[in-house]
Structure formats: C-alpha cells, structure tokens
Amino acid sequence: MNRYFDNASTSFPKPEGVQKRILEYLTHxxxxxxxxxxxxxxxxxxxxxxxxxxxxxxxxxxxxxxxxAANSTTALNxxxxxxxxxxxxxxxxxxxxxxxxxxxxxxxxxxxxxxDVLPHLSDGSxxxxxxxxxxxxxxxxxxxNHASNVNxxxxxxxxxxxxxxxxxxxxxxxxSLGKVPFNADTLNIDFVAFTGHKGLLGPTGTGGFxxxxxxxxxxxxxxxxxxxxxxYQMPNSxxxxxxxxxxxxxxxxxxxxxxxxxxxQQYAHSVYIEELEALxxxxxxxxxxxxxxxxxxxxxSIVPQNGRVSDFAQAxxxxxxxxxxxxxxxxxxxxxxxxxxxxxxxxxxxxxxHTNGDIAYLFNAIRCxxxxxx
Amino acid sequence: MQxxxxxxxxxxxxxxxxxxxxxxxxxxKAEQILKVNNVEYQVVPVPSAFSSECGMCIxxxxxxxxxxxxxxxxxxxxxxxxxxx
Numbered sequence: 001m002n003r004y005f006d007n008a009s010t011s012f013p014k015p016e017g018v019q020k021r022i023l024e025y026l027t028h029x030x031x032x033x034x035x036x037x038x039x040x041x042x043x044x045x046x047x048x049x050x051x052x053x054x055x056x057x058x059x060x061x062x063x064x065x066x067x068x069a070a071n072s073t074t075a076l077n078x079x080x081x082x083x084x085x086x087x088x089x090x091x092x093x094x095x096x097x098x099x100x101x102x103x104x105x106x107x108x109x110x111x112x113x114x115x116d117v118l119p120h121l122s123d124g125s126x127x128x129x130x131x132x133x134x135x136x137x138x139x140x141x142x143x144x145n146h147a148s149n150v151n152x153x154x155x156x157x158x159x160x161x162x163x164x165x166x167x168x169x170x171x172x173x174x175x176s177l178g179k180v181p182f183n184a185d186t187l188n189i190d191f192v193a194f195t196g197h198k199g200l201l202g203p204t205g206t207g208g209f210x211x212x213x214x215x216x217x218x219x220x221x222x223x224x225x226x227x228x229x230x231x232y233q234m235p236n237s238x239x240x241x242x243x244x245x246x247x248x249x250x251x252x253x254x255x256x257x258x259x260x261x262x263x264x265q266q267y268a269h270s271v272y273i274e275e276l277e278a279l280x281x282x283x284x285x286x287x288x289x290x291x292x293x294x295x296x297x298x299x300x301s302i303v304p305q306n307g308r309v310s311d312f313a314q315a316x317x318x319x320x321x322x323x324x325x326x327x328x329x330x331x332x333x334x335x336x337x338x339x340x341x342x343x344x345x346x347x348x349x350x351x352x353x354h355t356n357g358d359i360a361y362l363f364n365a366i367r368c369x370x371x372x373x374x
Numbered sequence: 375m376q377x378x379x380x381x382x383x384x385x386x387x388x389x390x391x392x393x394x395x396x397x398x399x400x401x402x403k404a405e406q407i408l409k410v411n412n413v414e415y416q417v418v419p420v421p422s423a424f425s426s427e428c429g430m431c432i433x434x435x436x437x438x439x440x441x442x443x444x445x446x447x448x449x450x451x452x453x454x455x456x457x458x459x
Contacts, residue, residue, distance in 0.1 A: 036417055044401075240396070
C-alpha cells in the first residue's frame with residue numbers, strides 16, 4: 001500500500017532508473033565540458049542526452065534552448081527578472097504560485113510593474129470568452145500556471161495563446177511536465193519553466209527553462225562556462241550563455257534515469273475522477289478541484305467545514321498513515337481566488353505508482369476523517 | 375556567430391582537421407551525427423592556439439573531411455574548421 005499522497009511537493013517513490021544513473025555518476029562520472037578526456041566526454045554526453053529528453057518532453061526541437069537550473073523557482077526568477085519589459089505590464093493566471101508572484105512583486109516595488117489577473121471562473125480556470133474582450137495592448141508578458149498546485153486545474157493553454165496574439169506567454173509547468181501532455185512548438189509557447197522532481201519523477205535540485213526567444217531575456221547569472229574563456233563577457237550561444245558554473249550533474253543523471261524508466265500509470269484516471277465526484281457530494285467538506293473534470297490533474301485539495309486544516313492532516317496521518325501537506329502551499333493568490341485564504345487546505349497529489357486500491361484507501365480515509373471533524 | 379567552413383576539396387591530402395564548436399551541446403550533436411554515419415573521428419582537447427572555446431573538439435581525417443562537413447551543414451550545426459598541423 002502506497003500512502004504517500006504528497007507528490008505535488010516531491011514525487012515518491014522514484015523510478016529505479018534514478019538510483020542506477022546516480023550510482024553510475026558517483027562511480028564513473030566527471031565534470032561537464034571544460035576538457036576532452038573520456039570521463040568528461042561521457043559525462044557531458046549524458047547531460048546533453050538529458051537536455052534532448054527534456055526538449056522532447058516539452059515538445060520542442062530547439063534542445064539548445066533548454067537551460068538547466070537548480071529548480072523551477074530559479075528558472076522563473078531568471079525569466080521574470082531578466083525579461084526585457086517595455087511597458088512594465090503583465091497578466092497572470094489566477095492560480096499562480098509564489099515562485100511567479102514574488103519575483104513580480106519585487107519588480108512592482110522596484111519598477112512599478114503592473115500585475116493584472118486574467119479573467120476567470122470560480123475554479124480559477126481562465127475565462128476564454130472574457131479573454132476575447134481583454135485589452136492586451138502594452139502588455140509585455142502573460143504568465144500562466146499550467147496545472148495548479150492547489151486544486152489541480154489544467155489551464156487551456158492553446159486557447160489562451162490564440163487569444164493573446166503576439167504577447168509572449170510564459171508557462172509555469174512545475175506541476176504538469178511529465179503528467180500533462182505538452183507541446184511547446186505546436187502551441188507556439190514562448191517560455192516554459194519546469195522542475196525535475198515532480199511529474200518527471202527525478203531528483204530534487206533539477207529543473208530549468210525553455211526560451212523560444214532568448215533575445216527577450218537579459219542574463220542575470222554570470223561566470224565561467226568553459227567556452228570563450230578569453231572573454232570577460234558571457235557567450236551569446238545557447239545553452240552555455242545562460243548556464244554559468246558547473247551544473248548539478250549528479251541530479252541531471254538522476255533526471256535522465258527517471259525519464260528513461262518512466263512508469264506506466266497504474267491507477268485508472270476514471271476511478272480517481274469518480275471518487276472525486278463522490279467526495280464532492282459529502283457533507284461537511286469542500287473539495288477544491290476543476291469544475292470540468294476534463295481539466296482535472298492528479299492534484300486536489302479539501303477544506304473541512306470545522307477544525308483546522310493542520311489538525312485534519314495530522315489526523316489522517318495518525319489514523320491512516322496518509323502523508324499530505326496542509327496550509328497555503330506557497331500559493332496565496334490561488335487560495336484568494338478560491339476563497340480559502342488565509343485558512344488554506346489539505347492537498348492530495350497522486351503518483352503513477354498508485355493503484356486503484358491506493359486511491360480507494362485514500363478516499364475512504366478522507367471520508368472517515370471528515371466524519372470526525374463534522 | 376556563424377562559423378565559416380572552407381569546403382574546397384580537402385580529401386585525400388593526409389591532413390588531420392579539427393572541427394571547433396561553440397559549446398558542448400554542439401560537440402555532442404556533431405559527434406552523434408558523425409557516429410551514425412560511420413565517420414572515423416576522435417574527440418580531442420582544443421589546442422589553445424586555435425581557440426578558447428569549449429574544451430573539446432572533433433578531429434577528422436583528410437579522406438573523410440568533405441563528407442563530415444557536408445553532414446554538419448546538412449544538420450545546420452555551426453562549426454569552424456582548422457588544420458591540426
């Protein structure tokens with residue numbers, strides 16, 4: 001029985017391939033670039049193999065435009081702080097994480113950046129009909145959280161991109177890449193930030209971003225790249241121009257292992273959706289999820305009518321061994337949109353390793369715990 | 375930066391040539407292309423006389439250099455060609 005339901009924080013368990021690749025690195029690996037002996041060549045080859053695998057997952061042929069970073073947050077900081085704003089005006093989706101909001105708030109305080117929230121429905125889904133009426137003139141950038149880390153809602157990227165026209169679109173794919181189909185080239189998405197340790201099932205400390213238009217981003221990190229070493233300036237080429245310093249090579253090995261050994265999802269999505277719909281009918285509990293189940297990812301939250309969310313999380317852990325996160329999940333804007341600020345919610349997030357039996361056990365545990373809190 | 379390659383019948387002169395790239399990503403891309411096309415090559419350190427660019431480059435031999443250049447051009451990989459004398 002797998003009782004870990006905190007995969008939106010970090011995935012568990014990891015595929016065996018992660019261990020294998022990390023062990024390979026620890027026993028044989030070397031540095032990335034800088035030299036040409038066999039150990040460095042083999043290590044560099046694995047890093048570039050991983051970059052190609054990420055490009056494939058994102059759905060782009062521009063693998064050199066994939067930049068590795070420590071995580072999604074540093075990737076988003078690089079993109080948002082480095083973006084060449086002309087009008088200092090951005091739109092964000094209503095379910096943004098603080099990894100987006102805090103850098104933007106920093107720019108608001110420093111440069112007077114104007115931050116508007118896209119029109120939306122009660123579950124935070126972007127209202128495409130209203131979007132037609134919105135004025136995007138003098139808007140520099142639109143930022144959309146692809147899959148919410150609070151209610152699991154998947155935003156309609158295709159429709160958003162079609163409506164905003166030439167305004168660049170930055171997608172925060174932290175909770176979606178590896179789980180939700182993604183094709184950056186087909187949708188003509190300009191920027192994507194991702195993490196390696198959630199849907200991709202890799203190790204923490206891995207992630208990065210994709211830039212279709214690198215000329216729109218000023219560099220914010222500087223240092224040695226092993227290229228153009230006679231120059232005091234950063235190189236213009238990609239990916240090295242945005243990747244100073246030695247990358248997390250061990251983590252990147254693990255990430256490749258995760259992608260190579262990606263498991264087939266064991267539970268049926270329909271079983272999960274049926275359980276979720278049934279839970280919505282229970283008294284004494286509010287379920288935070290997408291209004292339309294077609295837009296539901298494997299993350300959802302609940303708010304009990306009575307008691308503190310932290311007490312509910314503690315009770316379900318003590319009585320059923322269920323591991324979950326309660327609180328605001330670093331997404332106060334999302335909770336504000338959903339009307340659950342400042343109380344927060346208890347969040348549940350699935351893994352492809354969960355079985356239908358695990359899902360049934362989880363929803364039974366939620367109902368039983370809810371009965372105690374009524 | 376766009377590198378220029380001198381594609382003027384370099385084959386069969388017994389020389390060794392170095393293909394220099396902007397970064398490791400391009401070295402790996404080129405290496406894979408040469409490998410699948412059965413081109414004999416060697417990955418070697420970049421002699422400092424030629425470049426301060428990424429630490430490794432690819433050495434190919436006179437008899438195969440024209441074919442190598444053709445493959446890299448066909449795959450839109452930028453490089454610089456020098457004689458490793």
